[in-house]
Amino acid sequence: xxxxSNIRGPRIGTKxxxxxxxxxxxxxxxxRQLIEMERLLIQGQSHAQLLTAEGISTLFNGxxxxxxxxxxxxxxxxxxxxxxxxxxxxxxxxxxxxGDEDSLRQALSFNSGDASGDGSFELLLGERxxxxxxxLNVTDPDVVFRNTEYLRLxxxxxxxxxxxxxxxxxxxxxxxxxxxxxxxxxLMDAEWQFAAAGTPDNRFQGHIxxxxxxxxxxxxxxLDALGSRRYFGISVVDVDDDQTRxxxxxxxxxxxxxxxxxxxxxxxxxxxxxxxxxLGYSGARILVIDAQKRVRAETGTHLIANEENGxxxxxxxxxxxxxxxxxxxxxxxxxxxxxxxxxxxxxxxxTADQAIDSSLTGDPIALRRSVGDTFEIIMAAHPIVSRDxxxxxxxxEQNIDEILSFQRSALEQVILLSIVSLFAVFIALLGFxxxxxxxxxxxxxxxxxxxDQHGRLRTSTLRNEIKAGDxxxxxxxxxxxMLSKLHQHNQFLENMPRxxxxxxxxxxxxLSTSLQNLAEENPEVRDSKYLESAKRGVIRIGSxxxxxxxxxxxxxxLEAEELEVVDIQQLLANYIANCQQANSDVGxxxxxxxxxxxxxxxxxxxEQLLDKxxxxxxxxxxxxxxxxxxxxxxRSYLQxxxxxxGPVFAIDAQKSLFDSMVSHRGPQNRLxxxxxxxxxxxxxxxxxxxxRAMNLTDGSGVAIVVQLxxxxxxxxxxxxxxxxx
Amino acid sequence: MAxxxxxxxxxxxxxxxxxxxxxxxxYDVAAYGSREEAMEGIEGQMxxxxxxxxxxxDEVDAGFQLxxxxxxxxxxxxxxxxxxxxxxxDKISGLRLGAWDYLPKPISLDYLAERISSLLRINEVRSxxxxxxxxxxxxxxxxxxxxEALLASWKGERIDLSGTEFRMLAKLVRMPGHAVSYETxxxxxxxxxxxxxxxxxxxxxxxxxxxxxxxxxxxxxxEYGFGYRxxx
Numbered sequence: 001x002x003x004x005s006n007i008r009g010p011r012i013g014t015k016x017x018x019x020x021x022x023x024x025x026x027x028x029x030x031x032r033q034l035i036e037m038e039r040l041l042i043q044g045q046s047h048a049q050l051l052t053a054e055g056i057s058t059l060f061n062g063x064x065x066x067x068x069x070x071x072x073x074x075x076x077x078x079x080x081x082x083x084x085x086x087x088x089x090x091x092x093x094x095x096x097x098x099g100d101e102d103s104l105r106q107a108l109s110f111n112s113g114d115a116s117g118d119g120s121f122e123l124l125l126g127e128r129x130x131x132x133x134x135x136l137n138v139t140d141p142d143v144v145f146r147n148t149e150y151l152r153l154x155x156x157x158x159x160x161x162x163x164x165x166x167x168x169x170x171x172x173x174x175x176x177x178x179x180x181x182x183x184x185x186x187l188m189d190a191e192w193q194f195a196a197a198g199t200p201d202n203r204f205q206g207h208i209x210x211x212x213x214x215x216x217x218x219x220x221x222x223l224d225a226l227g228s229r230r231y232f233g234i235s236v237v238d239v240d241d242d243q244t245r246x247x248x249x250x251x252x253x254x255x256x257x258x259x260x261x262x263x264x265x266x267x268x269x270x271x272x273x274x275x276x277x278x279l280g281y282s283g284a285r286i287l288v289i290d291a292q293k294r295v296r297a298e299t300g301t302h303l304i305a306n307e308e309n310g311x312x313x314x315x316x317x318x319x320x321x322x323x324x325x326x327x328x329x330x331x332x333x334x335x336x337x338x339x340x341x342x343x344x345x346x347x348x349x350x351t352a353d354q355a356i357d358s359s360l361t362g363d364p365i366a367l368r369r370s371v372g373d374t375f376e377i378i379m380a381a382h383p384i385v386s387r388d389x390x391x392x393x394x395x396x397e398q399n400i401d402e403i404l405s406f407q408r409s410a411l412e413q414v415i416l417l418s419i420v421s422l423f424a425v426f427i428a429l430l431g432f433x434x435x436x437x438x439x440x441x442x443x444x445x446x447x448x449x450x451x452d453q454h455g456r457l458r459t460s461t462l463r464n465e466i467k468a469g470d471x472x473x474x475x476x477x478x479x480x481x482m483l484s485k486l487h488q489h490n491q492f493l494e495n496m497p498r499x500x501x502x503x504x505x506x507x508x509x510x511l512s513t514s515l516q517n518l519a520e521e522n523p524e525v526r527d528s529k530y531l532e533s534a535k536r537g538v539i540r541i542g543s544x545x546x547x548x549x550x551x552x553x554x555x556x557x558l559e560a561e562e563l564e565v566v567d568i569q570q571l572l573a574n575y576i577a578n579c580q581q582a583n584s585d586v587g588x589x590x591x592x593x594x595x596x597x598x599x600x601x602x603x604x605x606x607e608q609l610l611d612k613x614x615x616x617x618x619x620x621x622x623x624x625x626x627x628x629x630x631x632x633x634x635r636s637y638l639q640x641x642x643x644x645x646g647p648v649f650a651i652d653a654q655k656s657l658f659d660s661m662v663s664h665r666g667p668q669n670r671l672x673x674x675x676x677x678x679x680x681x682x683x684x685x686x687x688x689x690x691x692r693a694m695n696l697t698d699g700s701g702v703a704i705v706v707q708l709x710x711x712x713x714x715x716x717x718x719x720x721x722x723x724x725x
Numbered sequence: 726m727a728x729x730x731x732x733x734x735x736x737x738x739x740x741x742x743x744x745x746x747x748x749x750x751x752y753d754v755a756a757y758g759s760r761e762e763a764m765e766g767i768e769g770q771m772x773x774x775x776x777x778x779x780x781x782x783d784e785v786d787a788g789f790q791l792x793x794x795x796x797x798x799x800x801x802x803x804x805x806x807x808x809x810x811x812x813x814x815d816k817i818s819g820l821r822l823g824a825w826d827y828l829p830k831p832i833s834l835d836y837l838a839e840r841i842s843s844l845l846r847i848n849e850v851r852s853x854x855x856x857x858x859x860x861x862x863x864x865x866x867x868x869x870x871x872x873e874a875l876l877a878s879w880k881g882e883r884i885d886l887s888g889t890e891f892r893m894l895a896k897l898v899r900m901p902g903h904a905v906s907y908e909t910x911x912x913x914x915x916x917x918x919x920x921x922x923x924x925x926x927x928x929x930x931x932x933x934x935x936x937x938x939x940x941x942x943x944x945x946x947x948e949y950g951f952g953y954r955x956x957x
Contacts, residue, residue: 502780505809505830506736512831513742520749520834542831542918550922571949578904578951604925607949611921614950 012440013433020422020429027418031333031411038407042400046366046378049396052279053382054364056286057394059275060384064391084298085128091218093209095135098126107137112238112249116141119238119249131220134234140214142240146178152193153186154237155245159217160192161185161204162233163226173201175219177208183219276394287395288384289356296392322412329415355381359393368400376400439465439472447479460487497552501545508545512538551675558686561602565714568606568638569597572631575610586618587626597631597638600711601687609683610640612676613704617644620702637689637707645701649693657693677704684708727753728845731772733763733791734807735781743776746834747841760787767795774803774845776837801852803844807832826888829916836915840888847875865898866957868944882938889914890931893924897945898955906952928953 010018089097112119117139126133136159146156159175172188174195185204186195206219226232235252239245276286276299288297331337358365359381366380377397384392442464450459460483465476515534519526550557569592576590617627621644630641649657658681677693684691689708696703730752734740737758744756755772757763760781767775775795779788792804806827825847826840850873862871869878875891877884886894896913897905911919914927928945935942946954 502809506739509831510736510738510742513739513746513834516834517742517745517749520746538831539917546918546920550920571947574947575949578948582951603947603949604922604929607925607947608922610950 012437013430016429016433017426020426023422023425024418026421027415028333030414030418031329034407034411034414035334038403041403041407042368042378045398045400045403046368046380049284049378049380049398050364050366050382052284052286053380053394053396056276056279056288056396057382057384060288060392060394062386063384064386082125082127082132085126085133089126089128089133089218089220091205091207091220093207093216093218095124095137095216095218098124098133098135107135108253110236110251110253112251114249118240119236119251121236121251123234123253127223130223132223132226133218133220135216135218136234136236137211137216138214138236138238140238140240142242143210143215144239144242144245146176147245148178150245153188153195154193154247155239157215157239158237159219160188160235160237161221162235164231166224166226171225172196173204175204175206175217180208180210182206183208183217185219284399285395285397287397288392289360289395290392291360291390293356293360322408322415325415326411352379355379356393356395359383359395360390362390376404436472439468443472443476443479447483450483457483457487457490460484494552497545497549501549504541504545508538508541547675551679554679554682555686558602558605558683561605561686563600563602563687565598565711566601566603566606567596568599568601568640568708569593569595569631571603571606572610572629572640575607576629579614583618586621587624589626589628591628591630593631593633596713597633598711598713599638599687599708601708605683605686609680609706610642612680613642613706616676616704617642620644620646622646622701625701633710637709640706640708641703642706643696643701643703645696648695648699648702654693658691680704680706727751728773729753729755729770730774730776730841731763731767732756732776733758733760733781733788734776734778735759736778739778742834743837747838750838750841752841760784760791763791764794771799771802773848774805774841776805776807776841778807779809801848803848805837805840805844829918831917833915833917836917839915843875844888847873850874851876865901865955866944868898870895870898879935879938879942884934884938886931886934889916890927890934893927894931897953901955901957904948904951904954908952910952924952 009015083099086099087097107122107124109122110120111117114120119138119140121136121138124135126135138157140157144156146153146158150156153174153176156176158177161171161173161175163171163173165171170190172190172192173185174188174192175183175185177183183204183206185201185206187197187201188194189196203225204219204221206217208215208217233253235250237247238249238251240248276288276297279286279299285298285300287295290296327337352369355365355367360383362383362385364380364382366378368376368378370376376399378400379395379397381393381395383390384394443462446462446464450457450462452458462476462480462483465473466480467473468476512535515531515538519531525531573590573592576588580586580588614627614629621627625645628641628643630639630643632639632641658677677691681691684706687708689706691704691706693702693704695701730747732740732743732747732754734743734756735758740756740758744754748754755766755770757766758781775792777788777791779786781787781791784790788806792806795802795804803825805825808827808829825844828837828840861873862869862876867880869881870891871877872895875886875888877886877891877894892913892915893910896909899905907921907924910924910927914923916923932942932945935945944955944957946956948954
């Protein structure tokens, strides 16, 4: 597990960034909430619509009469559905103003049985403002107009209407035309040959227009003329020969022979319509459908006037962008793949039929479906009941685009705001983290610079962040406080040897002088060995205190030294020669340079440095092996290497070797305080150099290496105080 | 008539020890514990020699101050400082207070007695023939050393050396051209605790005093790792 403990946490900036990422939860939850909200709104809407449908249906509950104005079973009759016309129709033979193409496709076709299709026609019925509108398109290459010379009205192409009048009498009307344009209607006799009255019937108005395949006719008649039962039939009579004027085809909408000779014009029940008319509201369509699934009344439209068109364009780019990212967001948030509302499988019209079916069996139902590609609706159907029987259903359709677009714009806003706020928070965090890291780095740099590599204090206070009010300021203040306390303590330690010497020297001096006076006073103890050992003890304590104080004062004392340019080569040669004399039992090998090596030094401090190193080498060298002193010069520094064979340094000792009061000599060397190599380091560093200890590569011994910067040759070499060899 | 010696030392035990030891040598001793006390006592009777501790009570430089005041009154008064540190030796040399000698603690009473007697004698010699060169004077090249009067001169110019410095110089020039070891020089200081650094400090001070008179002076050579050598 050691690798685990080596892992360090991320940096502050990274941590803050990671924290910032948690802000992503806000849009995540918002999205979920919005989806939930949409569901709730739609559910509420469905429920409300169902209630509306139920409310409307209760209006019709028990009102069989409203539904029973039509024969319940229509097998005896062929129904002709009259569609409600959205707009006013001009009687000009042109079907264009009848509405959209869908409604035109509902035209009924009637075939003459002729192979050429001569006499066949298409029929459309419409209803608007109490008028029944009829459009006919007849295939007839030879149009025969009425010739007024003939009294009979069946001697030209014409259209026959048969119906039952409001008074219950049969009504026969022929629509004839003398030329292109106005159509004239005449009440006819039972044989359809002569007009029953001399004047045209003005309730019927129409227009004829020829076309490529024949002619088309538009006409209208008041619904009142048909009576309440609205039995109605149309036949197109085709005359092709201008001369004989015989009837070639008589194509009827009437049922097959033997049946009643009327069709049934099925209309929205006006009464039902009157009831629901006031209930319509924006974006909602209400349908009343009878048990035969015939639409009996309809009001409202689910088209919403789209007055926001202009407004939506401005957010188009955002909207487009939103449309691109929404599937990913949806999938990321809900884990389901995104299905755009327009392409949901339950869109087909079948579901609407199923809903009506289901409703007609007695179960209220509400469902969501889309109409074409343009909008989505909620459809609620509630049955109308009379005497435990379902007699119809009320369908309420409500456009939910409002809800969806509300949800969409809310989503867009949430996401936009999230992105903006995330960005802002990220920038803020980045700045904050950067500043924090910068401050901490500064503080760390300053704090670590306050203590040098040997653990000495360089400064007693910090300057950075001291005035900051936050925790970093607290940290800086407490570190600064620590430093100043450490500084005090250090000063105490630094002064201690001096104080100690002063404090010890005085009683020591008392002791020493007392001993001398004692010996003077009592000649008989003068030669006592105890007196001698007491004196030695005094000397010993004195020298210990002196050494300690000297080492402690070394740096201060060095400051007072005057440096001069000295030939190190000469100094070393002189020194080694004298060393050899003083220690005749130790062999010294000096490898110097052939030329003078100048350095800016205090000569007797260098001598002191050499004393300590050579002392050390003599103490540790293996008998019969020489101590090698070598002087090299490099580009900008000189290097003195003192090597001896003997025990090597332990790895961990090499660093602390030059620290104060560190001795690796072992307990038997009581006179050494580990000050020697400390003195070496202080002197070397004072001269701008450094010292290091190393083991010889072959492991046979050790070397102390001192490097000092070189100096230019002095102008007056003779000023050197050294003896020329 | 017994010479009158004043001792200023704040520690009563040491003061008593000095007084006893010096009295035993036949001097008339007056011991004081503080600067004020000393000034008062000395005011009445000017001593022949003063022994001063540098630190008196809380006053770190009281000894120097006292010395300055006494020397303004009696410029030829011999003064012996009892010091604690090498840098105090520097201070004594540097301040040029005219102190005649100094002795680091712990003190050897024998050395102290020796210094007292030698200083008194020298003072006597100097006062007898202030300008004349003593017949005991010795010439080593340009250097003249008068052991009796503790006077040194270089190229005829007087070099103002302290007692310790004079003794070291005398040792160094005893055999010109020969190296003198640190050990020999240590003995010459007549002090109990001496290190190479002490010798080096003294030697540097002596050199400086010569160089002040003669910028070209280079007779004192370092014999690194051994000692010093006088060579012209």
